[in-house]
Amino acid sequence: MRFTVNGVEREFAGDGDMPLLWYLRDHARLTGTKYGCGAGICGACTVLVDGQPQRACLLPVATLAGRAVRTIEGLGESGLHAVQKAWIEEDVAQCGYCQAGQILAAAALLERRPDPSPEDVDTITNYCRCGTYARIRRAIARAARELSAK
Numbered sequence: 793m794r795f796t797v798n799g800v801e802r803e804f805a806g807d808g809d810m811p812l813l814w815y816l817r818d819h820a821r822l823t824g825t826k827y828g829c830g831a832g833i834c835g836a837c838t839v840l841v842d843g844q845p846q847r848a849c850l851l852p853v854a855t856l857a858g859r860a861v862r863t864i865e866g867l868g869e870s871g872l873h874a875v876q877k878a879w880i881e882e883d884v885a886q887c888g889y890c891q892a893g894q895i896l897a898a899a900a901l902l903e904r905r906p907d908p909s910p911e912d913v914d915t916i917t918n919y920c921r922c923g924t925y926a927r928i929r930r931a932i933a934r935a936a937r938e939l940s941a942k
């Protein structure tokens with residue numbers, strides 16, 4: 793099957809039941825996407841598929857034919873994305889393990905809700921074991937301001 797990852801055409805002829813997370817890390821060598829629970833709960837493996845956040849640990853590669861995958865490595869198509877810049881400004885990351893997924897989930901939220909309410913932010917269900925949630929909220933607000941000023 794064919795699909796794109798970060799705008800690059802990919803072809804995969806292996807086991808279509810393989811979760812996208814394994815494909816990204818072991819085949820494409822894109823290790824920014826992390827393995828956490830492996831059960832669709834934590835969100836560490838979040839990527840965007842056709843712009844929507846998806847748990848890559850649960851998504852069989854066979855479902856990706858003709859679709860566009862974006863990972864943390866390709867979020868900023870030319871330099872850092874506004875969400876990544878806001879993350880740096882707000883010094884969000886602690887251990888960092890969950891942060892690629894958090895950033896992608898936040899970028900997708902701001903695509904559909906450019907001025908998100910606290911309730912909108914609560915729709916992001918990615919876990920952070922380091923408890924960086926307050927900084928994540930500040931960074932999302934900062935990125936929203938930045939993007940609306942463009």
Ligand code: FES
Nearest residue numbers: 828829830835849
């Ligand atoms: S590793 Fe995919 S949701 Fe936890």
Ligand code: FES
Nearest residue numbers: 887888920921922
């Ligand atoms: S920064 Fe450590 S798990 Fe989120």
